[in-house]
Amino acid sequence: MSLLNIETDRSKYPVKGEDGKLQIDLDSHKYVKLWQGPNHPGVTGNMALELTLAGDEIVESKTHVGYLHRGFEKLIERRLFVQGLPTSIRMCVAEPDSNEYVYSTCVEQLSGIDIPEMAKWIRALLLEMARLQALLRVVPGQGGTFALGLGVQWGVYMRELILDRFEELTGGRVYHMFMTPGGVRGLLPGGFKKRMEENLKEIDQFVINIDNLMYSNSVFKKRAIDVAVLDPSWIDKYGAVGPVARSAGYNRDVRKDYPYLIYDQLDFEPKVMNHSDIYNRSRIRWYDIQTSVDLIRQIMAKMPEKGDIKAETPNVLHWRIPKGETYVRSEASRGEYGLYMVTDGSDKPRRINLRGPSYTQAVALLQDLLVGANIADVAAIMVSLQTCPPEIER
Amino acid sequence: MKQVLEKLSASFEIEDIVYQRDDLTFLSAKKENLINLITHLRDIEGFSHFVLLSCVDWIEDDKFQLTYFLNKPEEKYDLGIRCMIDRKEASMDSAHHLWKQIATYQREIKEMFGVDFPGSPGVDEPFILEGWDNIPPMRRDFDTKQYSADTFFPRERPKTNDPKEYMKEQMHPGEWGEYRKEKK
Amino acid sequence: MSETKNNNKFENPHYAKREVTGPDGKQFIVDPIKDYFSDERPKVYEPNSIPVVEKFLNWARAESLWVLGFGTGCGSIEIPPLMTPRFDAFRFGIQSRPTPRQSNVFIISGYLAVKTLKRVIRSYEQMPSPKYVLALGSCTINGGMYFDSYNTINRLDHYIPVDVYVAGCMPRPEALLAAFNRLKELIKEGKGEKANEYAANFDWYKENQKKIIKDWNMPDYNW
């Protein structure tokens, strides 16, 4: 009903000054300065948004991070290559396996080690499982930002099932530390595939349920469609990757573009959409769940039964890598996840630098995307970009 | 891609080309040419995706290495461009106008390494640290373990024993170690 | 207000005392530090003088634990499983609250960056007494993985009093539930008085906190 769409009075909004910055005088009582986070249930993880509001509308936003800064890159500079593994994976708690993969692969690439075939399959399986468990949290989480907690409850339970399989396979629930440089730390336990298949069946049902609950939900659609629309030209301008880029029509998936491990032997097609609003960005992850489930099935069917799990490596206590540098990327649930490693011939890395999708998406992109948004949509926009603060500050 | 690099090396004084992988090349550029080079790569050569900007401290050479990492999505090709700058009063031209996220990288590098990027928005604001009053922590000469031990009240723990030294004490007290007697 | 050290280097312009003009044209003075914070020191609260009443109240406190939903570190990823179908902590009287004012339990879920520590102290102080702290994982005990990090604290008990420690990196939801059970036992035994301990040793805690938080730009006690 257009009658109810009242035109906002723009005269009270801040204008840009000569230095290109918005002129906001908080003492004028026109604006409210609002901190969302770090203690805020709508903020993903432990980060903060400094919002300036005019009414319900955000006129300026700043991302504040550093609440989770542990100085990983510094710490790994003083750890042996093998010791860097348990440290590096904690850079992102939501999906630690990508860290494991990129870290170990960097080490292997720089020291010229090829890992055995079996290890590749298990790594791919772990990566897909990790993607699946991350998506099971974030897809219903989009509903959660709109107070649809039900999907979250279901989703976290489904994630638990995958975590059970992780525990069985790797011995760890959240931090698996399974892809040591050179290979993996074990074969699939007996009966694993059967139990996994049972879980996947439940997830298949969950996918339908979540479609009914969220993506067909009239109120959800009303909240999500055409909100926070991302212009396709912003993708390269802001370095957006993964589902965000794919929702805007860019078919970019590291698994397809730079096939690593055994992804070239798998049959899948990442979903691409052409209108990047909250609904589509979330929906594309819902399709990703299905892709992941399908890939796990493919991997379990195609993987060899037996094989070496680890290549021969130098003694890990004094593993030296000659001077060199490399960049290894993988596709996390959030998009391109890469690690830049520089070595200097010693037994410790000279420098590592992680490139997480959130680094650009939660700072530069989120800040600009939030301008003009409603205060009620902040959490939803954050989740739709799948921000993960630990990978911003590391 | 090799032809492109050869063509560029003439006009932008590129050196040290390392073909790390089929799809990844590292090269070095001079500080003066760098912004022009990446602008050229972005606008003419189609390196539209900026992957990351990183900094490496080569304290023994008294240099900082800035690495600009570009990606060409069409050809699935990566280019890492190294740029060595002086460590003392380190400063580099800002590239924030090329990609939006570069401002964030530059802000972080300013904070963590102390490399200045004049003109980059918000580069002087603290990004991650709060109330930091020491040298930038990512520099090699900052000893994080020492700092932590001095600052954060570590808990007392039993002293660890080196098996070799402990066995000497237990099995051959006073016998070994005297061997390194000084020459007169 | 007792002693407010405003290190000039870290002075926040928003906290400066200033004269402003209201929308109605009237001029008035704003002193955010005074306006936003209470300057009252925490008090030691005596338990109820009648033991039976106190026992009953402790029982109610133990069975109704409201957790502050502040995920300070990576351990917070195990809080959602706790609150969802698999473990369903609701049936044990554990619920989460988004505001410190209404919470009784603070789960320090792992490492604390110095920047977070500042927020944790503020949140902790805002929680009404009696309040309890669960410390998860190695990081809170002796620094854990990040013992040599320049930005994370090593031992939590120097900054806020801790009731129960849970070993693990990170602790599983099962361990978390066991910790809640232990906390309940402690409260029922009348041992959940760490908030009073904080008030009694307030100066010592403040001294430690200020040593770590270099930009102490708030009053000593912020309600």
Add this chain to the structure above:
Amino acid sequence: MSLKDTLIPFKAWGNLVKKPVTLKDPMREGAPRYRGFHKNDVDTCIGCGSCEAICENEAIVMVPAEGIETKDGDSGLRPLVDYGRCCWCGLCVDVCTTGSLSLSNEHTWICEDPEELKYIPGIDKKPWDEKEEGWKKPVPNYHFYGQERVSMEEMEAEERGDSFIEFVKGYSKEQAQKEADRCVECGICVATCPAHMGIPEYIKAIRNDDIEEGMRVLYETNPLPEICGRICTHKCEDVCSVGHEGDPLSIRWLKRYIADQVPSDKYKEILDTQKIYKGDKKIALIGAGPASLSAAYYLSLLGHNCTIFEKLDKAGGMMRYGIPEYRLPYDQIDKDVKYIESLGTEIIYNTNVDAAKFMELKENYDVVYVGTGLHLGRSTAIPGSDHEHVFQSIDLLREITEGKEIMVPEKVVVIGGGNVAMDITRSIARLQKIKYGKVGVITTSLEKEEVMPADREEVVEAREEGSIINPGWGPKSIEIEDGKIKGLHVVRCLSIFDETGRFNPSLDEDDKNFFEADMIVESIGQGMDISYLPEELKEKIEFGPRGRINVDDYFQTSLDWLFAGGDMIQGPDVIHGIANGHKAAIGIDNFLNKK
């Protein structure tokens, strides 16, 4: 807002009639592979500290544990795990050299006192000690360091069987570095090595390709690396922690690798001994064996003038005259000796020291050091052992070295199970091969195969070369017919020591055997010859049990000017001699400084 989209979410209410998925009892067991709290089998653990080395969080500290004794191959330390640091990565389990460390699948530990959260697994009893499940070292083919020894190139048995040329080739650089890479740098070997050589340090030097540093480490405690690198009894390898699950490091070959890399003219430069101080103190050393050479080397470095008196015409003592050339080529002995000589030590050959000469030395020198070793062979004293064709191995070996022709019949029996017995076996086998084209040696010993004192590889190689090693027999008598030896009667030996641990072999007289032979070589041990000591001194010197001279920690006898070392005091082996010499040098220096 279509009606369908408004109604379809209500489907979720269907769950109302389904059973909740909540765990009724949330306390689950961890998965069989779960990485929970630490367990340690303290009896298997050797306290090598590899877990401490790999822990990125410094969560593990090595502490002395109650009830665990420090002994060879066991440091007596046990890991203490600090759960204020641990991250449960399990790398400590994966690297554990003995496989004693594991993780249980127990995952819940709650406490109010943070100090409680550290303990010594296995020593401090915990509820999960008995749990079977949990993270164990992954199998198979998952190793954090090489399990297999890098094999050295050797001549084939056929090739080497008829020649005295050294048959074990040294490591190449790649091989040495690969082998050195397996070291976990625990240092447990150092205590066991009589000379306490800096083993981890020189192995590290090999890894770093820093041979000069390696040389410096070697010469800190051992002036005969070329020799030791070949024939050392490598007690260090027996206790090597890597040897618990894989092959022990070949520490001896690595030592040889370092010494082999350096030409002798570089020694002085590398070891910084171009210019050394020389004082006015004079020391006489009797016998040019390892003990004296080692003492002379360190005394030279300390600025003393040393003179060695040697009965034979070459230096090296038992190393030269007791060990066949195929194991220790003479030019390698010369290399080490030459360097010691170049530091100012004088060796006077062909000088037999008797009582008179000894008193003369006492007058002319400040200190006398005796290192005359064990050159008298022991006899079995069985019937017939006084026959002229019953030889002492030690005499035969010396004669072979001196180039004398010795008796080599077609059939020989060697009695003895030590390294010397193997040396003579293999030497005779070579001579037989040269002479007859075939080998006819039977070597028998009291000890069973498993407990034979000889090195394993010696036995294996002797067999490869055609000798028959038939251990576990006690010699009974030698059958002599017409003044010629026919063979050796033996009976089965059941055990060698009685319950009290004394040497008292029990024999099974019913289980008999007979080894045909034309010649018998006894190689069951050696005794010392101290007849050169004047009688008046012998009375003053204290002797211990078994006729050995009593010495203090610094090998000073009860006569303060007389020091003794080497096989006659400890051993018998080269490395003890070297260690004695080194220590005696310090003792002598202290004594002279006090005087």
Add this chain to the structure above:
Amino acid sequence: MDFDIKRLGFTLLGLLIVLNWGLLMSSIMRKLGARVAKRYGIRWFQPWLDLVKNYALRSQISHGIMFYLGPVFRIGGGVGLFLFMPMIIGSELWLNYSFHGDLVLLMYFQFFGMLGMALGSGEGGHPYSAIGISRGLSQFTTIEVPMTLAIISLAIQYDTLSLIDIVKAQQGGFQNWTMWTNPVATIAGMFSLLGALSHSPFNLVKAPNEIPIGPPTEYHSTFLGVLQTNAAILHVVEAALFMNLFFGGATNWFEFILKTFFIYFWSVFVGVVFPRFRIEQSVAWFLKIPLVFGVLAIILYM
């Protein structure tokens, strides 16, 4: 109007029953919601524990006098609504003081608590409280529109504004309920009930993911206890209001409990499976569908 101690006693007893029923109802509703999420949910006595716990907390801070008065106004609104609400029809003693006031007074009391909160949470100084209360007030205003239209329709139908009279008119059988006699007004009323009970999609006031948790952000210990007490009373009384208006009232406590339960359940039923509206969407929604029904109800009974 003379003072009747007996009536006062019954009224207080009724308040006690309503309070406890409110607490129990909230725990049952949460358990039902938990079931949909495939879990068990809280224990049935959890609300009492929470209440005791909150009253037993030791420290409390005030932000000023209005901060104190906020919860007092709020519970004043709840209890006021109760006082003028007939509970059990047919028993003089359970009618409370309903004959002293009419529907207009009740609607005022419905709004009264919200206004009180506005003042109190405003004093609290938290921006989320301010945003929450402004949302609450604007949403409640729009809720009132269809509700008022429905009530006007009823007033026209029954020719009275007295709630007792409206209830009494519905007695005598199932078919006499307003639900059947005036279904359009019932629909408008039930839609506005969704808003009044503040469940999803209309829980904008507390909106934990957006403005945690709105007006009560700063309230704690005893203040929060008072607010919880009020919530328990208010939810039952709101349900009772709609029961009286549309579903024939209750003739005994069992009927009362059953009817209030289902009326309240209606909002939970919708709330569990729908996300939250934005404030302008919520306002627009109330001014669209329920308003149409409200207007229709008046037109039909004009």
